[in-house]
Amino acid sequence: MELTTVWFILIAVLWTGYLVLEGFDFGVGMLLGLLPHRGPGRERERRVMINTIGPVWDGNEVWLLTAGGATFAAFPEWYATLFSGFYLPLLLILLALIVRVVAFEWRGKIDDDRWRAWADRALIVGSWVPAVLWGVAFANIVRGVELDTDHQYVGGFWALLNPFALLGGATTALLFLTHGAVFLGLKSAGEVRDRAARLGARLAPVTLVVAAAWAIWAQVAYSESGWTWAAVAVAAVALVLLVAATRTRREGLAFVASAVTLVAAVVLIFGSLFPDVMPAFDSANSLTTTNASSTHYTLTVMTWVAVILTPLVLLYQGWTYWVFRKRISADHIPESIGLTFERPTADAGTQER
């Protein structure tokens, strides 16, 4: 196989890792505003949700940085065209990811309702924005964009908001919401688990309809190859299974089904692109795995690095999930150990002499 093809597949694998793992992180973040009931138990339920992904969200996010770095190394023209072309959507995604990172780590540091309310806003917005915009971005790549002869994107910002792309955004948002709900069903216990299961059962049929509509549209209108119908079929079967499993509350199966759906989505997206990486309206200007790639030497070096390191990453990330495999319920959540901004705890009562 050509090394350019190997790297096309490897980047698809990195995006698969990102969307499957960060997908439920986004889902949990988006559900933070929807799932917990109103009332005194709300804070505790939110902490249950956040802590189901507490030890792993950071590692999950690195799949994105690696996908970005790998694209830069293997297909620099693609990296340059894509990120300068989709400048504003990417800016929004980055701003969302920034506030999300600090909100995770800083939320519990101060024991104050207003502080936590701000952190929750950051987590919710920081999850919704990328969940929608990654779908919009990928749909536009599948659909093709306006590139000039220098491979510069000249379509402007508003052209990115076409119906197909917006449906793509809705699809990823729904997929992540459902994925997050079934993940919570698998990782939490008690009230959160029940509510997540009920919500997952209600979300799954909607996701099935929207995702199937987008997938068929993508396949019929934009796919370069016929075999990607297989990915559409797998996604459809997985989505039907997801609906069935959420209705009967088979949590493990539901999670596998939503994960398989996301894998199938990546296969459909990348499969329908190949051998392009960024098709242009005028196909003479399209970026392909050949004209966008690095040299054979660079690809060879990077292949060795990836072949050695990727299995290790999977191994220790898998181990992390094993270490933190236990379900989390409200009973497991310790009292807040955050401080207040008012005055140091140790100084209460003592005076400096």
Added chain:
Amino acid sequence: MDALALSRWQFGITTVYHFIFVPLTIGLSPMVAIMQTAWVRTGNERWLRLTKFFGKLLLINFAIGVATGIVQEFQFGMAWSEYSRFVGDVFGAPLAMEALAAFFVESTFLGLWIFGWDKLPKKIHLACIWAVAIATNLSAYFILAANSWMQHPVGAVFNEKTGRAEMNDIGAVLTNPTVLAAFPHTITAAFVTAGTFVAGIGAWWMVKLVRRGDLATAKDVYRPAVVLGMIVMLVGGVGVAISGDAQAKLMFKQQPMKMASAEALCSTTSGADFSILAIGNLSNDCDNVKHLISIPGLTSFLATDDFNATLQGVHDLQAEYEQKYGYTDENGDPISYQPDLTVTYWGFRLMIGFGIGSAALALAALWLTRKGRVTDKKWFGTLGIAAIATPFLASSFGWIFTEMGRQPWVVAPNPDPSGVDGVWLITARGVSVVPGAGGVLTSLIAFTLLYGVLAVVWYRLMHRYTIEGVAPSEKDPSPEARTDDDADRPLSFAY
């Protein structure tokens, strides 16, 4: 301002923000690992309390370091797409390696460390923080290799057909003499930063507790912190000086214009003086500069170990570069190959000046804590807090000098003509075509405001947790790893 100026401001602002937090993470993670190792080996609770205390500060800092770092991975493509096309074949490799070899390790094992206090056996839990510390330093190596390649390209050739730099030797890129000097310089500076941080906070608390009459905690917990911080600070300081000297010597060879600007050296001179203080209009007219205080021959000595060596001045280099590279501006005149003289001259001096700042704390601490002593001298506590800022400032000025001293190049030409002919690019040709000034202005404002707000929150959190101090030992009992799967036991840590 045009897209070029805005993109330069944006990259400068976001990078300087990022590098406020980075040195502390790089230096503090091994220090926390050392503290935890001391606890695991000796069983002495003081080290556990210090591990927890500085661990909290590390995590507050780590979060914003990650947040400001995400942007950098994409900013090359967003704002500098033409640069990315030109260098991607070489520059992308260390970036991708950094993500695969370091980011994954630090993010995953930090999660294990934060949440694993009672889930992992003691030694495995300790190994997690060491993994974080090593990976943090490893990631610095890869990104510095990438940056060093821009300062001094190696292991690549210019391909006329594709119009880009193409890598032919990854070994040369990863063992670039520039990175072999820049890495120890950056790492030891990070150790000074973290050492000063730990010693400064320890000093402030020690004085406070002695004055309050709590001699036991002052002696037992904070004095060891001061001593540990001081050792790291001193070892790091020596490393900074040695590696800085090596780096300056390289720079005279690899980027003579940068050093000539740093010294405001106009004409080619034998036995060049080292200027300590200069006045006059430095902005790119070095004949206007009056050197007030100078040390004879020192610059020549720093460059070559010879007080009488001849060094090239700005004027001669400009003439040489005009001939060699022939870039012209929109009027057809040759461009200026000089970096901004004010920034390089003062950036260099402020770096060294602030770098020496923490030495005052080290010397005072060395004397005041000798032979198990503690002190109640209030000025010492104040000095401790004040000294914390100096390595941060020195790091910022050092990077501003390094990066702005490279202008007008984004990939500076390698003066040694062997092998890398044609691999150079001026910054003006590296900027993106698509987003335009409006797009970049939007992101510049957005990043600056958001980072500004986050930096304020970061400062308040760091301050609040610092003045809280170590928790009493009864609040931080030795964590026990338990694998009994007791269903109702609360988590040892939860967000």
